[in-house]
Amino acid sequence: MASHPTTPGARAHTFDAIVVGSGISGGWAAKELCDRGLRTLVLERGRDVQHLRDYPTALKQPWELPHRGRLTHALAEANPIADRCYAFDEATEHFFVKDHEHPYEQEKRFDWIRGYQVGGKSLIWARQVQRWSRFDFEGPARDGFAEWPLTYDELAPWYSHVERFVGISGNRDGLETLPDGEFLPPWEMNDVERHLQSRIHAAFPDRRVIQGRCAHLTAPQPVHLEQGRGRCQARNLCYRGCPFGGYFSSNSATLPWAAKTGRLTVRPHAVVESVLHDDATGRASGVRVVDAETKATTDYFARVIFVNAACLNTNLILLNSKSRRFPAGLGNDHGLLGRYVAFHNYRGSLHASIDGFATSYYSGRRPTQVMMPNFRNVRRQEMDFQRGYMVFFGASRGGWTQGNGQAGVGAAFKDRITRPGPWGVFMMMQGETVPRHENHVRLSTERKDAWGVPLLVTAIDYHENDEKLLRDFLQQGEAMLDAAGAKRITKSDSRQAPGLDIHEMGGVRMGRDPKASLLNRWNQLHACPNVFVTDGACMASTGTQNPSLTFMALTARAAHHAAEELKRGNL
Amino acid sequence: MNRREALRQGGRLATAAALWAGLPARTWAALAAVPGWSDAEEQLLTLLGDTILPATPGSPGAGSVGIGRFVLMMTAECHGPDVAVAVRQLVRDVEADCQAAHGRGFSALNPAEREAILVARERKAAEQAKGGRFDPFRHVKGLVLLGYFTSEPGATQALRYDPVPGTYRGSVTLGENERSWAL
Numbered sequence: 001m002a003s004h005p006t007t008p009g010a011r012a013h014t015f016d017a018i019v020v021g022s023g024i025s026g027g028w029a030a031k032e033l034c035d036r037g038l039r040t041l042v043l044e045r046g047r048d049v050q051h052l053r054d055y056p057t058a059l060k061q062p063w064e065l066p067h068r069g070r071l072t073h074a075l076a077e078a079n080p081i082a083d084r085c086y087a088f089d090e091a092t093e094h095f096f097v098k099d100h101e102h103p104y105e106q107e108k109r110f111d112w113i114r115g116y117q118v119g120g121k122s123l124i125w126a127r128q129v130q131r132w133s134r135f136d137f138e139g140p141a142r143d144g145f146a147e148w149p150l151t152y153d154e155l156a157p158w159y160s161h162v163e164r165f166v167g168i169s170g171n172r173d174g175l176e177t178l179p180d181g182e183f184l185p186p187w188e189m190n191d192v193e194r195h196l197q198s199r200i201h202a203a204f205p206d207r208r209v210i211q212g213r214c215a216h217l218t219a220p221q222p223v224h225l226e227q228g229r230g231r232c233q234a235r236n237l238c239y240r241g242c243p244f245g246g247y248f249s250s251n252s253a254t255l256p257w258a259a260k261t262g263r264l265t266v267r268p269h270a271v272v273e274s275v276l277h278d279d280a281t282g283r284a285s286g287v288r289v290v291d292a293e294t295k296a297t298t299d300y301f302a303r304v305i306f307v308n309a310a311c312l313n314t315n316l317i318l319l320n321s322k323s324r325r326f327p328a329g330l331g332n333d334h335g336l337l338g339r340y341v342a343f344h345n346y347r348g349s350l351h352a353s354i355d356g357f358a359t360s361y362y363s364g365r366r367p368t369q370v371m372m373p374n375f376r377n378v379r380r381q382e383m384d385f386q387r388g389y390m391v392f393f394g395a396s397r398g399g400w401t402q403g404n405g406q407a408g409v410g411a412a413f414k415d416r417i418t419r420p421g422p423w424g425v426f427m428m429m430q431g432e433t434v435p436r437h438e439n440h441v442r443l444s445t446e447r448k449d450a451w452g453v454p455l456l457v458t459a460i461d462y463h464e465n466d467e468k469l470l471r472d473f474l475q476q477g478e479a480m481l482d483a484a485g486a487k488r489i490t491k492s493d494s495r496q497a498p499g500l501d502i503h504e505m506g507g508v509r510m511g512r513d514p515k516a517s518l519l520n521r522w523n524q525l526h527a528c529p530n531v532f533v534t535d536g537a538c539m540a541s542t543g544t545q546n547p548s549l550t551f552m553a554l555t556a557r558a559a560h561h562a563a564e565e566l567k568r569g570n571l
Numbered sequence: 572m573n574r575r576e577a578l579r580q581g582g583r584l585a586t587a588a589a590l591w592a593g594l595p596a597r598t599w600a601a602l603a604a605v606p607g608w609s610d611a612e613e614q615l616l617t618l619l620g621d622t623i624l625p626a627t628p629g630s631p632g633a634g635s636v637g638i639g640r641f642v643l644m645m646t647a648e649c650h651g652p653d654v655a656v657a658v659r660q661l662v663r664d665v666e667a668d669c670q671a672a673h674g675r676g677f678s679a680l681n682p683a684e685r686e687a688i689l690v691a692r693e694r695k696a697a698e699q700a701k702g703g704r705f706d707p708f709r710h711v712k713g714l715v716l717l718g719y720f721t722s723e724p725g726a727t728q729a730l731r732y733d734p735v736p737g738t739y740r741g742s743v744t745l746g747e748n749e750r751s752w753a754l
Contacts, residue, residue: 414625
């Protein structure tokens with residue numbers, strides 16, 4: 001057991017567990033540790049955001065937003081990075097980090113989108129939740145670039161555990177490539193999406209168009225009502241925070257749940273500078289915090305530490321956790337900390353139109369999309385690139401914005417553009433990228449931030465494999481749209497920088513071999529087992545799925561293990 | 572000007588006056604005038620917006636929501652200074668088009684004449700913008716559409732707006748005269 005200071009002041013700063021970060025995985029760590037009886041301190045570098053109270057724009061009508069949702073020139077100019085994020089607008093900008101407040105060094109361009117507040121990015125996530133399949137866990141070893149130290153079957157009960165609490169709508173599709181979960185009723189497809197589904201399936205039997213699975217309560221269960229959450233109202237204004245608790249966030253679900261145990265302490269404005277290592281015991285003893293406002297330094301102590309600061313900040317904290325035992329960062333005996341960072345390739349998209357369906361329409365604003373699980377290199381390597389991609393779809397009719405760029409004025413013009421326009425189809429990719437040694441983050445040797453923490457340097461880029469995969473998606477997307485009878489198909493490559501996918505993963509990867517990885521099968525640092533990393537940083541590969549569900553399942557599993565190990569006296 | 576023409580002219584001015592009297596209506600009641608722009612320029616933009624999106628059965632025109640002030644405010648706050656210069660030139664060009672064609676300003680024209688002026692100006696502006704240059708007409712028209720269709724009358728009367736839909740129905744038959752959803 002790690003030694004603990006015993007002076008009265010130190011006792012007030014001593015907890016059973018510390019969780020660094022309050023986002024989607026930190027919230028889960030807090031909930032599970034509190035549920036297991038541990039007094040838990042959650043440290044959040046940003047301000048407090050209370051569910052409902054701190055959603056200033058959640059109930060604003062379109063006409064109540066001064067710029068109708070658009071950013072002012074000054075705000076956009078001051079935040080070129082945040083401004084590239086699709087969700088950053090007048091109604092949501094208060095949940096995004098402003099560029100100038102938190103600089104970093106881009107050795108290679110990386111659009112780092114961050115949410116520094118209680119709840120982190122769980123307030124502004126896209127809420128898409130799909131399980132990984134066995135192919136996603138086994139594929140990296142088959143392809144020789146990483147080895148997951150756990151199997152799908154081991155994680156499956158934990159997927160179920162978090163799914164029941166989160167509340168996930170989805171259809172039971174019975175696909176081996178995208179296992180079913182504990183689902184609430186699915187959202188409906190519209191007429192054109194159903195048309196695409198049947199036509200694509202007829203032309204490509206191995207490609208299945210299914211309804212997206214999302215963290216929205218379509219039929220709240222007692223466990224959701226107990227959280228104070230209600231049914232999703234199909235407003236699709238989620239990024240403002242939901243006044244109904246219709247979607248899952250730390251703020252609406254895990255943190256208030258943990259607080260109800262009486263064992264949770266949340267400390268906002270707490271910038272974690274480093275994890276403290278006790279060289280005598282070989283364990284971490286606590287963390288050092290710099291107050292974001294006063295810059296005062298305080299140490300907090302605990303027997304178990306979960307680092308859930310979000311992928312790159314978790315890397316940053318561990319790299320900055322230097323001790324005599326670990327001069328290159330905590331657990332970093334082999335120089336692999338910060339390496340093998342990967343992300344999702346979002347560059348490709350297609351647009352097309354579908355003729356007909358003139359009397360088909362829909363009502364409400366669905367908070368998810370139709371999708372297609374990966375069909376490339378699933379059972380064996382068969383393409384000239386490694387891994388694969390998931391596809392997202394959506395079909396909708398043009399609204400008033402069809403008037404932009406359309407010639408005409410007057411009553412006839414107004415009449416035309418206020419009627420539903422032609423059907424358009426949108427298709428985009430979510431491609432797996434292979435973690436590579438050269439794709440890394442490290443500490444700046446020259447510059448520090450306002451709290452004395454070295455800036456992060458990003459050196460993450462695309463690879464030829466990503467270009468090939470992108471080309472394949474664009475070709476196949478066109479072929480599928482063509483098979484579905486779509487017209488006027490356009491393909492595009494956004495050439496967006498890594499980061500904008502907001503799916504950065506790795507740097508503190510799990511693995512069986514301590515020489516090739518940082519974390520063991522329970523997300524413990526091989527070299528410092530009372531430190532757990534269960535956010536995106538722990539990922540040995542990226543899969544093609546939206547990653548948050550897997551972070552949550554890994555977190556719950558690791559927290560359970562931590563509590564058991566404490567009970568056994570092993571930590 | 573004969574008596575009949577004078578009456579017609581007076582009628583038009585009365586219509587315009589009624590439009591101004593209703594300003595700023597509901598949505599932009601609190602918007603301050605945008606510095607650097609004359610009342611005449613703002614009024615011309617309001618009338619221009621009201622010509623692009625006039626009152627039709629069931630919904631008012633863009634003029635009723637003080638669209639000129641919205642266009643100027645958005646131009647000032649959401650775009651760089653070059654855009655304001657281009658918008659001012661557009662206002663001048665429209666007035667010059669009216670003088671050349673009718674010997675009168677935009678506000679003195681009847682609605683059909685105003686439409687014809689804007690149709691021609693839109694075409695000309697698009698031609699001049701070929702090769703990726705900024706098109707001030709497209710810019711103003713875009714803001715007219717944005718301002719109107721996100722205003723309360725635009726969203727709820729010209730379109731359909733449901734703040735809390737409750738659910739999503741994927742297959743709904745579109746009725747003969749049904750409008751798009753505002754969001």
